[in-house]
Amino acid sequence: MSGSADVAPVASARALAARVRAGELSAVEVLESALGEIERRDGELHCFNLVTADRARSAAAEIDRKVAAGEDPGPLAGVPVALKDNLCTRDVPTTCSSRILEGWKPPYDATVVGRLAAAGAVSVGKTNLDEFAMGSSTESSAFGPTRNPWDLGRVPGGSSGGSAAAVAAGFVPLALGSDTGGSIRQPAALCGVVGVKPTYGVVSRYGLVAFASSLDQIGPFATTVGDAAALLEVIGGHDAMDSTSLALSAPRCSEVLDDGVEGLRVGVIADFLDDASLDCAGAVRAAAEVLAAAGAKVEDVAIPELLHGLSAYYLIAPAEASSNLARYDGVRFGLRVDGPDVEAMNARTRAAGFGPEVKRRIMLGTYVLSAGYYDAYYGQAQRVRTLVARAFARAYGQFDVLLAPTTPSVAFPIGAKTADPLEMYLADLYTIPSNLAGHPAMSVPFALGDSGLPVGVQVLAPALGEREMFRAAAVLEAGAAPEARAPVTGGAR
Amino acid sequence: MAGELSAEQVAHVARLARLELSPEESERFAGQLSTILEHVEVVRRLDTTDVPPTSHALDLRNVLRADELRPCLAREDVLAAAPDAEDGRFKVPRILGEAL
Numbered sequence: 165m166s167g168s169a170d171v172a173p174v175a176s177a178r179a180l181a182a183r184v185r186a187g188e189l190s191a192v193e194v195l196e197s198a199l200g201e202i203e204r205r206d207g208e209l210h211c212f213n214l215v216t217a218d219r220a221r222s223a224a225a226e227i228d229r230k231v232a233a234g235e236d237p238g239p240l241a242g243v244p245v246a247l248k249d250n251l252c253t254r255d256v257p258t259t260c261s262s263r264i265l266e267g268w269k270p271p272y273d274a275t276v277v278g279r280l281a282a283a284g285a286v287s288v289g290k291t292n293l294d295e296f297a298m299g300s301s302t303e304s305s306a307f308g309p310t311r312n313p314w315d316l317g318r319v320p321g322g323s324s325g326g327s328a329a330a331v332a333a334g335f336v337p338l339a340l341g342s343d344t345g346g347s348i349r350q351p352a353a354l355c356g357v358v359g360v361k362p363t364y365g366v367v368s369r370y371g372l373v374a375f376a377s378s379l380d381q382i383g384p385f386a387t388t389v390g391d392a393a394a395l396l397e398v399i400g401g402h403d404a405m406d407s408t409s410l411a412l413s414a415p416r417c418s419e420v421l422d423d424g425v426e427g428l429r430v431g432v433i434a435d436f437l438d439d440a441s442l443d444c445a446g447a448v449r450a451a452a453e454v455l456a457a458a459g460a461k462v463e464d465v466a467i468p469e470l471l472h473g474l475s476a477y478y479l480i481a482p483a484e485a486s487s488n489l490a491r492y493d494g495v496r497f498g499l500r501v502d503g504p505d506v507e508a509m510n511a512r513t514r515a516a517g518f519g520p521e522v523k524r525r526i527m528l529g530t531y532v533l534s535a536g537y538y539d540a541y542y543g544q545a546q547r548v549r550t551l552v553a554r555a556f557a558r559a560y561g562q563f564d565v566l567l568a569p570t571t572p573s574v575a576f577p578i579g580a581k582t583a584d585p586l587e588m589y590l591a592d593l594y595t596i597p598s599n600l601a602g603h604p605a606m607s608v609p610f611a612l613g614d615s616g617l618p619v620g621v622q623v624l625a626p627a628l629g630e631r632e633m634f635r636a637a638a639v640l641e642a643g644a645a646p647e648a649r650a651p652v653t654g655g656a657r
Numbered sequence: 658m659a660g661e662l663s664a665e666q667v668a669h670v671a672r673l674a675r676l677e678l679s680p681e682e683s684e685r686f687a688g689q690l691s692t693i694l695e696h697v698e699v700v701r702r703l704d705t706t707d708v709p710p711t712s713h714a715l716d717l718r719n720v721l722r723a724d725e726l727r728p729c730l731a732r733e734d735v736l737a738a739a740p741d742a743e744d745g746r747f748k749v750p751r752i753l754g755e756a757l
Contacts, residue, residue, distance in 0.1 A: 271734040364714045378713050407720040408713075475697035486674060493675065495747050500740035506752045507675065515677035523676060527667070527686050528693060530674040540701060541694075546710030548700050553711060585689055586696055602714020627714075 177243045177337040177391040181284070184231065184242035191227035191242030195220055195286055198244040202288065202335050210310050211330040213249045213259055215289040220244070223286045230284075238284025240398060245280055246330040246339040249290035250297055251382070252371035253277055260373050261305035262295045264517025265498045274371020275406070276340060276382055276399045283398040288336060291326030295519045296489065297347055297375045299323050300591040303582055304521040311578070312355060314617055318575040321351030321591075324385070328355040331385045338395050339385040344375050345477050346570075346595025348383045349607040353570035353620025356609040356649055358392045358637070360384050361595075363627050364602035365410035367396075368403030376484035377408075379477075379599040387649070389608065389637045393417035396630070415630035421638045426459035428636060431563035433624075434464040435471055436594050443613030444569040451610055451621040452567055454643035455636060465563065469555035472548055473597040478589055479532050479545035480600075485522075486529030492517060524585060553601045556626065564632045566624040568594050570607040574617035594622060604630050608637045610644045618648050662687045662694075 183189040199217055206212055230237040247253065250260045252270035259265045273281075280287065294304040302310040302325030310325040312318040313333040320329040324341025328351035331339050341348040343361035352359025360383045367382045374380065384395035400414025432452050437445040456462040494500035494513035501516045503509035518526070532541035559566060572593060581588040598605040604627070607620035621640060625633035667687045671678045678686070732745060741748040 268738055271730050271738065365717075404722060408715060408717060410715070472700060472703065475700040478693060478697055479700065490675075494740060495749055496735075497738040498740070503750060506749050508677075509750050510675040511677040514675055518676075520682075523678075523682070524686060524689060526674050526676060527670055528690055531662075531666075531670045531690065531694075534670065534673060541697075543710055544701050544703075544705060545697075546712055547705035547708045548703055549711040550708050551703065551705065553714070586692055589693075600711075600714070 176388055178394050181241045181243050185237060187231050191224035194242050195224040195244055198288055198335055209329055209333055211291055211326045212289045213292050213307055214257055216256055220286050220288050227284055241284035243285045243338060244288045244336045245285045246291045246327055246336045247287055248293055248324050248327050248341045250373040251277055260296045261293050261307055263306045264492045268498050275368035275403045279399050291330055293326055294323035295522050297323040297342055297344060298521050298525055300350055300588050304519055306519055309578055312575050318577050321354035323347040325351045327385050328352050328357055331357045337387055340382060341385055342372055342380055342382050344379045345599050346592040349570050349595050352385060352607040354575040356618030358386045358389055358608055360392050360606040363604045365408050366400045368406040368409045370403055370405035374488040376481040389641045390421055393634055417630055417634035420631045420635050423635050424458055425455055425636055425639050428460045429563045430455050430460045430462045431465035431559055431566045433566050433568040434466050435468050436568045440569045441573040444619055447611040447619040447621050448567055448569050451640050455639060458639045465559050467555050467559050469551050470597040473552050473600050474593050476545040476548040477596045479541050482525040482529030483533050483542050486526045489526055549600045552597050556601050560626040565636050568622045570620035570622040574613045598624055603627055604633055606633060606637055608640045609649045610640060612645060612648045661691045
């Protein structure tokens, strides 16, 4: 087989890697196709903060050399990948889409970056995000929003909007994001791609710029459930450099993709269907029917405590963020704005370097941690976090996986929610509870909704329930409307 | 407790957070933070008697590595990223006042 459409990276990552490994396709050829598409269309979409073409060319040439020499080039040989720009890359600028880190070159690679390279994947660049991953639309980026490949007037979701849009646009078959309250799953849903938040501790956070450390988790974006499983197998597994990394190997989800859902107990979270838009709620009902037809035992379940997750999250995450972001003080890296003494220098640097959403969350977090309010807000939110975990535990006594909408609506127009922070926060209502509990959850593109935009369905599982989650996701993928799935080939549609 | 945050409260929190805010930002944040706190007020009304707080989803304690020497980042690599450095150290403006 030959021809440019064939080598376009919209092909399955696993299929591409198999052909590169077999010497049928060169990694350089695959890369040049990806770089060409990015060059042609990313000016409009703005998925990337930085395209590292030269480094990628060297890496791809090395893969081809290994193949020619009969060495093992790795399971993802020659597959172009995009990295969210809050993942540290040695000697390559890592900005978190913030002025305060503009130009900073980390002295080390994140663990996931090293594992991708070792697996033969070729990193093509760093993708746009909401500043420090705080947002649900990629609009809080200091470098301007990313546009949704399905409709350039709409947001791709966030905070990992650049990674989601890069996969949806067909630039790369795989990308990495981070998910603190939905930042992988929500943009995946809005862009019609697969997005996975693994169990907390399955993927090392070493080299992920911290936002809310007890909630942050790195995970895959892909065009298919199988590719997402393959990527998770590469990036997951214990890492001594992260003290919260679980002492386990990565969940082997590829081997269960054909297992089906016969007898799997699936609970539909009824509480999430009342306020979701009709298209998003309808997709969950249709997804439940697909699973039932495949032999799953599907029932509604009421878990009202999950709706309190959002409020607890918007106390806990800003509190952790206010502490984590204290390190941006003009001393060790990034921006410095001078002042007469060190405190003035700190305050001026932070005033100039942080955008409005980051300042708002630092202020909120500092307030709820301050004397007199700590127990009433932060302490109480931590107790509510326990209530959320207990409610999940009750549900998982009856069910193997849960089904829910990923988002309350399809992608919204750029600018629609920027004036009202609270309205923006509500975009994460259905994704936040899994972060609070540390559980895995993923979004699978399933239907077309309002305005012909993609709708994702979310599969949730208990801690380390990735295999059951992927079994359900694979059946949903097979039963989904084919037109609901990116990639969008040959330009925006 | 919700109610509108006062200008003094906003100024106090900004000082704690080492953020220099413009008068316009202070006013905007007072309103926005009050709105957000009002929304999350529901959390404070939930009955959490005898419910312990969760600070972390995993039950991990004292994860330690073996106490062995191993390589770490080179000093010059780390200092290369600093806005100002001198003699192998980070350099900052004066910390103590004039009365030094």
